[in-house]
Amino acid sequence: MSKQQITGAEALMRSLEHEGVKTLFGYPGGAIMPVYDVLYDHRDRLNHILVRHEQGAAHAAQGFARVSGEVGVCLVTSGPGATNTITGVADAMIDSTPIVVIAGQVGTGLLGTDAFQEVDLVGVTQPISKWSYQIRRAEDVAWAVARAFYIARSGRPGPVVLDFAKNAQIGLTDYAPVELDYIRSYDPDPETDPKAVGEAVALINEAKKPLVLVGQGVELGNAQEELKAFVEKADIPCGCTLLGLSALPSDHRLNKGMLGMHGNLGPNVKTNECDVLIAVGMRFDDRVTGKLETYAKQAKVIHLDVDPSEIGKNVPVDVPVLGNCKRTLSLLTELIQKHDHTEWINSFQTYEEKEYNQVIRPEVFPTEGPINMGEVVNAVSEATRHEAVLVTDVGQNQMMACRYFKFSKNRSVVTSGGMGTMGFCLPAAIGATFGAPERTVCAFMGDGGLQMTMQELGTVMEQKAPVKMILMNNNYLGNVRQWQAMFFRHRYSFTPMMNPDYEKIASAYGIGYRRVMQREELQEGIAEMLKWDGAFLLEVCVVEEGNVLPMTPPGSSVNYMMLELDC
Amino acid sequence: MENKTLYTIIVHSENIAGILNQITAVFTRRQINIESLNVSASSIKGVHKYTITCWTTPDIIEKVVRQIEKKLDVIQAHYFTDKEIFLREVAMYKLATPRLEANTEVSKVIRRYGAHIVEVNQVFSIVEMTGMSADITSLYEELRALDCVLQFVRSGRIAVSTSCFERVNEYLAHREERYNKEKHS
Known part of the structure; x- marks a missing residue:
């Protein structure tokens, strides 16, 4: 009697389980429906996190991978579903993050015909991924998944894209798990001379x-x-x-x-x-x-x-x-x-003292005036005994967070370094709560970055993802504003930004919230956030025109750092 | 402006759709023009060989080749100057037969370049030449001056390195040996 054949979609589920996948981030759509249909029967083994936008799925997979060291997986549909992950794929490439993006694709008979929701995903992702491959036949699924995971996690890790044609999802195949640890054209650990x-x-x-x-x-x-x-x-x-x-x-x-x-x-x-x-x-x-x-x-x-x-x-x-x-x-x-x-x-000490006196002390321990960003970061780091996972967005919040957060544990920084992707923080932090469920995840954002992927508050709500969100609100796109002040004669071209009422937004999603405007409330606000069972949005109204210092201006030598701004 | 050299890059890759795109993208990113490109099956089954020429600097060629080699399905990439390879190009010249017959100078030129007439009919004749790029160009210039060229096409460069072995063979054997050793250790 021959072995019972299974669909390509079922083969995908079994291959993912064979790779040890337990969590995936995704969003269904037309060309991936056969996979979602079998996923329904695998819910007990594969925890699917429904995001609110596919970009969120990609960043969540990144956050997951960065803290856990495992491969982050996202599952999306063809066309816009696939292109929405592109920022995450490019981000994972430049930051060497192992993720596997599985996207639906129109049936092979329709390829090249500009079919509904058809996009040349392999063509689009080739320059920004470690490997991208189109699965055209059900019998190739096990091999392609094994290769994808091997490539994503080995050597210098990176993103892999699998473009999964609909007929390959539906087609029948024999299935046997594939073990793969060698590709002759790829050397993950080159010989040391x-x-x-x-x-x-x-x-x-x-x-x-x-x-x-x-x-x-x-x-x-x-x-x-x-x-x-x-x-x-x-x-x-x-x-x-x-x-x-x-x-x-x-x-x-x-x-x-x-x-x-x-x-x-x-x-x-x-x-x-x-x-x-x-x-x-x-x-x-x-x-x-x-x-x-x-x-x-x-x-x-x-x-x-x-x-x-x-x-x-x-x-x-x-x-x-x-x-x-x-x-x-x-x-x-x-x-x-x-x-x-x-x-x-x-001999480093002289410089440490100089920086402490001229930059760190005034930033972190001010006695008057509005709250500083560095002050907030330092207080959160202290309150978590420097043991938390730090997730940041991009811009001043990122630089301040990375300057003043302290680390005692490995794999504790999740930030978009190479790409500098605003909107990275919230979805990546959601992913981090799944990648390191036992750890506190502190997500530092600015008002600009939060609003870029704010829809993921829906995911936070639904998954009860315990993200501690610290919104450092300065009513500006702060980093660009700082550069405008320094290099563009203070012409604040479209950097002041009107903000919504974040209390109402948090409340709409059932997320704990507190606004801190005075220095005296900061410690208490942080304590409330950390004590809170589940997600919490701590909005701290920080100094509007705060600057990140010291700074090596672009084009300057590494040893030249401005300690104060003369503008 | 920096002094540029004409380099020949020889790439061996798996025979999988889409690799050419990945290789050319490395040039596009740096805005380097590909002078010529030749792709064909290599002597090893399932392995394709690309011969690419471009003008660039020693510093850039090194980086370009490493970035090509980084592509997952690329097995090896090397670059050479003209001194380090044996190179040829093939060209075909379609000439008007009446002109060819009317002017004896045409045949003389063809002979002088060591080119061959490989097809003749009443309307056109085809001349084939294998040689160096510059000679192929100058034959074209001379024939054009004699006003007899209907069409002209050239293959782009093909080349072999002057070292004894096809390096990719050695590399693949070495890779496999290393893998087996690591696996059993």
Whole structure:
């Protein structure tokens, strides 16, 4: 007797379960209905989160993936359903986030005919995804899903798009789970050249003023302990990229803070003073390097990365060490000598004090005037004992949150770094509550970003997703306003913004709410938010024209940071 | 302006629909014009070979090739200067037979370039030439001056590297060996 055949849609469900998927974010529609029909019978095994817009599904999958380390999955229909996920796909690509987007597609007989809700999704997503593939036959489902998950999670992670033709969803096939851990054209962990390791070890051993740049690659490679062992043995101070912030605990004595345009003064200035620069799983984004022509020219650069195309892409590299940094960091730690760089490490102090006195103290501990953004972030971080997951939107809220939130646990930063996607925060925070259900998820937003994906409050309501939303409302698109003040002669072109009554909005969705206008109420408001059972929207009316400082103006050298604005 | 070199990029990929698009997108992103492009099956079953030429700088070509190689279904990508490869191009010239017969100079030119007449009928004749790009162009210029060219087409460059082995074979064998070793260790 032959095995009973199943539909392609059923094969998808079984393949997802075989990959260990338990949660998916999605939105039904015409061309994905056969899949939704079988999903109905898999509700006990697959928790489907109905979002309010497909962009929300993609960002939720990202948030889920970033905190859990697992692949985030979203399920959408063809045409607009699929194109609505594009921002999330591009965001996941540039931030190396493993997600799999499964989109319906018209039947293969209709492909290329401009059929209803037909879009060339593979063509559209090829340049912004790690892999995109059209499933045209039911018998290809198991293979395509196995390949998709392997590609999404291995090597440098990234988004994979599966374009699932309707006839392949309906068609019958035999099913057997597919195991896949090898693709001959794809090397997820390139070989490490022993000669390069030797050169790196020699440079590190001879270095008098070494500096480590910690990127998200450390978290993606689960190499947090290996990093710690390496920097502790070599006694090297570290600067973290935006996405690498929680790879090393904030209070670690070697963690000298954040790199980049709005990062900390110490690691930025020292980038142009160090003699050996060791970049681990980071990609020298222009927001980190500032002017490339003057970036770390005095230093020998060692770059540890799993992606060969990152070597020398922006900054010339003297010693490339390819491969998963969990492996390469251990190799280096084993071979290097123990060092003591106390004097060099202490030299950061002058800059730390300067930044504290001129920027941090006035921002975080003001005694009068309106509430500052940094003050809010610091208070929430303290109240959660620096153990919460930080999710941010994009703009001033993001920079303030990443500057002043502190981290004691890994995989705690969920922010749109490369793409800078406004509207990312709320859906990503929803995803994070599913990816790390045991943790507190604090979502910092501005009034602009919240309104970009505010419809997801419906998802928060329906799922009872316990997102602690902190809306720092300044009635402006604050980051653009700051740039207008600095570089466009204060011409506030379309950055002042009228806001709705957020109390009514929260109330409409049955979400806890409190507005804080006075400094005296801040602690109490935060306490109420954290004590509240479930989602809460804390609206803090912050200083309208607050500025993020320090700042390396665009085009300036990394060691030049403005500590105050003269405008 | 920086000094640009004509590079030849040789790419081997899986034979899957849509890869050409992904490869050309790497050039489009950087606004690099592709001078010529040739795609065909390679000596390895299921593997396609792309020969692409473009003018650019040493720094950019390195990045372009790495970004091509990063594409999931691309097996390998390498770049070469003209010194490092053996290269040829094929061209066909469709000439008006009456003109060809009327002017003996035409046949002389064809012979001088080592081109061959591969088809003759009363209306037109076809001349084929295999050679270097510059020679193909100058044959065209000469024939045009003799006012006998009806159509002209050229293949774009094909090339083989001057190293002994087809590197992609070695690479695939090495990949497989490594995988088996890692799996059994």
